[in-house]
Amino acid sequence: MALLTIVLWTTLCGLLAGLLLVVALLPSRYVKHxxxxxxxxxxxxxxxxxxxxxxxxxxxxxxxxxxxxxxxxxxxxxxxxxxxxxxxxxxxxxxxxxxxxxxxxxxxxxxxxxxxxxxxxxxxxxxxxxxxxxxxxxxxxxxxxxxxxxxxxxxxxxxxxxxxxxxxxxxxxxxxxxxxxxxxxxxxxxxxxxxxxxxxxxxxxxxxxxxxxxxxxxxxxxxxxxxxxxxxxPASIFQPLDSLADRRDFLEKLPETRNLAPNIISGQTRLVVSSTSWTPDEDFGLLLDALVAYARDPSARPLVAIITGRGPQKTYYEERMRELRDSGKLPNVRVFTAWLSMEDYATLLGCADLGICLHMSSSGVDLPMKVVDMFGAGLPVAAYSKYESFGELVREGENGCGFETSDELAGILARLFSDRGAEELRALRNGARKEGSLRWxxxxxxxxxxxxxxxx
Incomplete structure (x- = not known):
C-alpha cells in the first residue's frame, strides 16, 4: 500500500506539472473561431x-x-x-x-x-x-x-x-x-x-x-x-461479394484457403470468420470448445475457421489450437490465424458463410464493430449475446443468432451448416444484407x- 501511495502521488504530481505547463504556454495559441x-x-x-x-x-x-x-x-x-x-x-x-x-x-x-x-x-x-x-x-x-x-x-x-x-x-x-x-x-x-x-x-x-x-x-x-x-x-469498403469468379480468385490467393477454395465455393466445406483482439473480454476458448463439440458429429460438414487480429493472448490460444489438432479433437475442422489488410479482410467476409463474434461487453452497453462490418459484407453472424445492448444490432432469426455457451454455438453451427439449415442460413444472409444497407x-x-x- 505504501508503494501504491507513492506511485499515485507521483502520477498526480506529474499530471499537475503537465497541466501547469499547458496553462503557462498555450494561451498564446488561442484563436477565436x-x-x-x-x-x-x-x-x-x-x-x-x-x-x-x-x-x-x-x-x-x-x-x-x-x-x-x-x-x-x-x-x-x-x-x-x-x-x-x-x-x-x-x-x-x-x-x-x-x-x-x-x-x-x-x-x-x-x-x-x-x-x-x-x-x-x-x-x-x-x-x-x-x-x-x-x-x-x-x-x-x-x-x-x-x-x-x-x-x-x-x-x-x-x-x-x-x-x-x-x-x-x-x-x-x-x-x-x-x-x-x-x-x-x-x-x-x-x-x-x-x-x-x-x-x-x-x-x-x-x-x-x-x-x-x-x-x-x-x-x-x-x-x-x-x-x-x-x-x-459499415464503411463502403465492406460489400457483399456475389461473383463466384471473384470469390474463387480471392480464396485461391489467400494462403489459408488456397488448397480448399473449390470445396468452399461448392459449399462442401463451410468457411467461418472471426475477428478478435485476443484480450480477456473475448473468450476465444468458447469458440474452440464449440468447434470441438461440432467436430464430434461424424456427419458434420468440413469447416474452416479463420481468426484475424492481433493481441496479447494470441500465442496462448495458438498453442491450444495445436494441442487440439495434434490430439485429434478437430477432425474435419481447420483453424487458422491471420493478419490481413483491410481490403483483404473485407473480401474475406464477403466469401464466408458465417461470422462469429465473441465480444463480451464489460459495461453491458457497448457493441462490437466487427459485427457491423460483417453485415456490410452481407454476412450473418453468431454472436455472444449476454448483454443489454445486444438487440440494438443483432436480431435473433433475422440477421444472426445469439449464444451464451459453447454448446449453444456448436448447435448453431450444426444447424445452419446442415442440409436442413440451408434455407435458414439464406434468410439470415438476406437479413444481414438489409441491415448492412444503411451505411456509415x-x-x-x-x-x-x-x-x-x-x-x-
Missing part, C-alpha cells in the same frame, strides 16, 4: 490507441473530410490506416510517440509501469494537441482510454477555445476491472475520474448505443450536456453533420 464556411472547419480526432485498429475514429475523419472539413487525426501509427485516409488531402495523420519499450515490458509491475506510461502520454498529448497542430473548432476524443486523455483534452479545449466532444465506445474503468478486479484501487480511481470528467468536460457527447446514452444520463454519470447516439455502420456516411450525416458544421 468566427462563423465560416464548412471548408474552414478544423477538427482534431484523437484516439489514444492505434489509428489503424480504430475504425470508428477513422470513419469520423473521412466523413468530416468528405464534406470539406480539415482533420488532424491523432493517435499511434502502428498498423496501416484506412487507405482513403492516406490519399485524402483534407486529412493529416499526426502520430503520437509510443511509450519506451521499457514501460511496455511485462517485467515491470503494473503499479510502476501504469503511472509511468500515463506520464509519458501526458507529455506526448500536450505536445501534439498544443503545439504540433493548429487550434481546431472541435476536438473529438475516443473514450476509452480515459486516462489521461479526457483531462488533457479538457484543458487544451478550454485554452484553445475548442468545442470538446467525447465519443463513448465503452467505459475505461469496466475494462480495467476485467483484468484487475472490481475492488482494485486503480479501478475505483478510474471510475471516479471518468465520472467527474464526463460531467465536466464535453460540449457534447456521442455514444455507440441508446442503452449507453440512457446510462450516461442517469446515476452515477448524470451528464447534462447533449448526448447523441451514432450507431456504428448516411448515419453520420444525419447525426453529426450539422453538429460539426460541415452540413448546412
Amino acid at each position: 468566427s462563423p465560416a464556411s464548412k471548408e474552414s472547419v478544423v477538427v482534431q480526432v484523437l484516439v489514444l490507441g492505434d489509428i489503424g485498429r480504430s475504425p470508428r475514429m477513422q470513419y469520423h475523419a473521412l466523413s468530416i473530410a468528405r464534406h470539406g472539413g480539415s482533420v488532424d487525426l491523432i493517435g499511434y501509427h502502428e498498423s496501416p490506416p484506412h487507405p482513403d485516409l492516406l490519399t485524402n488531402p483534407c486529412v493529416k495523420i499526426c502520430p503520437l510517440a509510443p511509450p519506451p519499450k521499457l514501460l511496455r515490458s511485462r517485467s515491470i509491475p503494473f503499479l510502476v509501469a501504469g503511472p509511468s506510461k500515463v506520464l509519458w502520454q501526458v507529455g506526448t498529448l500536450i505536445w501534439v494537441l498544443g503545439y504540433q497542430t493548429k487550434p481546431a473548432r472541435w476536438l473529438l476524443v475516443q473514450n476509452p482510454p480515459s486516462i489521461p486523455t479526457l483531462a488533457i483534452a479538457l484543458v487544451v479545449s478550454v485554452l484553445r477555445n475548442t468545442h470538446l466532444m467525447i465519443d463513448w465506445h465503452n467505459y475505461g474503468w469496466t475494462i480495467l476491472a476485467g483484468t484487475k478486479g472490481r475492488s482494485h484501487p486503480f479501478v475505483e480511481i478510474s471510475r471516479a475520474y471518468e465520472i467527474v470528467l464526463g460531467q465536466a468536460a464535453p460540449t457534447a457527447n456521442v455514444t455507440v448505443t441508446h442503452a449507453m446514452a440512457r446510462q450516461l444520463k442517469g446515476d452515477p454519470y448524470s451528464i447534462k450536456t447533449p448526448i447523441l447516439t451514432l450507431h456504428d455502420r 456516411d448516411e448515419e453520420w450525416d444525419r447525426v453529426l453533420g450539422r453538429v460539426f458544421g460541415v452540413i448546412d
Whole structure:
C-alpha cells in the first residue's frame, strides 16, 4: 500500500506539472473561431490507441473530410490506416510517440509501469494537441482510454477555445476491472475520474448505443450536456461479394484457403470468420470448445475457421489450437490465424458463410464493430449475446443468432451448416444484407453533420 501511495502521488504530481505547463504556454495559441464556411472547419480526432485498429475514429475523419472539413487525426501509427485516409488531402495523420519499450515490458509491475506510461502520454498529448497542430473548432476524443486523455483534452479545449466532444465506445474503468478486479484501487480511481470528467468536460457527447446514452444520463454519470447516439455502420469498403469468379480468385490467393477454395465455393466445406483482439473480454476458448463439440458429429460438414487480429493472448490460444489438432479433437475442422489488410479482410467476409463474434461487453452497453462490418459484407453472424445492448444490432432469426455457451454455438453451427439449415442460413444472409444497407456516411450525416458544421 505504501508503494501504491507513492506511485499515485507521483502520477498526480506529474499530471499537475503537465497541466501547469499547458496553462503557462498555450494561451498564446488561442484563436477565436468566427462563423465560416464548412471548408474552414478544423477538427482534431484523437484516439489514444492505434489509428489503424480504430475504425470508428477513422470513419469520423473521412466523413468530416468528405464534406470539406480539415482533420488532424491523432493517435499511434502502428498498423496501416484506412487507405482513403492516406490519399485524402483534407486529412493529416499526426502520430503520437509510443511509450519506451521499457514501460511496455511485462517485467515491470503494473503499479510502476501504469503511472509511468500515463506520464509519458501526458507529455506526448500536450505536445501534439498544443503545439504540433493548429487550434481546431472541435476536438473529438475516443473514450476509452480515459486516462489521461479526457483531462488533457479538457484543458487544451478550454485554452484553445475548442468545442470538446467525447465519443463513448465503452467505459475505461469496466475494462480495467476485467483484468484487475472490481475492488482494485486503480479501478475505483478510474471510475471516479471518468465520472467527474464526463460531467465536466464535453460540449457534447456521442455514444455507440441508446442503452449507453440512457446510462450516461442517469446515476452515477448524470451528464447534462447533449448526448447523441451514432450507431456504428459499415464503411463502403465492406460489400457483399456475389461473383463466384471473384470469390474463387480471392480464396485461391489467400494462403489459408488456397488448397480448399473449390470445396468452399461448392459449399462442401463451410468457411467461418472471426475477428478478435485476443484480450480477456473475448473468450476465444468458447469458440474452440464449440468447434470441438461440432467436430464430434461424424456427419458434420468440413469447416474452416479463420481468426484475424492481433493481441496479447494470441500465442496462448495458438498453442491450444495445436494441442487440439495434434490430439485429434478437430477432425474435419481447420483453424487458422491471420493478419490481413483491410481490403483483404473485407473480401474475406464477403466469401464466408458465417461470422462469429465473441465480444463480451464489460459495461453491458457497448457493441462490437466487427459485427457491423460483417453485415456490410452481407454476412450473418453468431454472436455472444449476454448483454443489454445486444438487440440494438443483432436480431435473433433475422440477421444472426445469439449464444451464451459453447454448446449453444456448436448447435448453431450444426444447424445452419446442415442440409436442413440451408434455407435458414439464406434468410439470415438476406437479413444481414438489409441491415448492412444503411451505411456509415448516411448515419453520420444525419447525426453529426450539422453538429460539426460541415452540413448546412
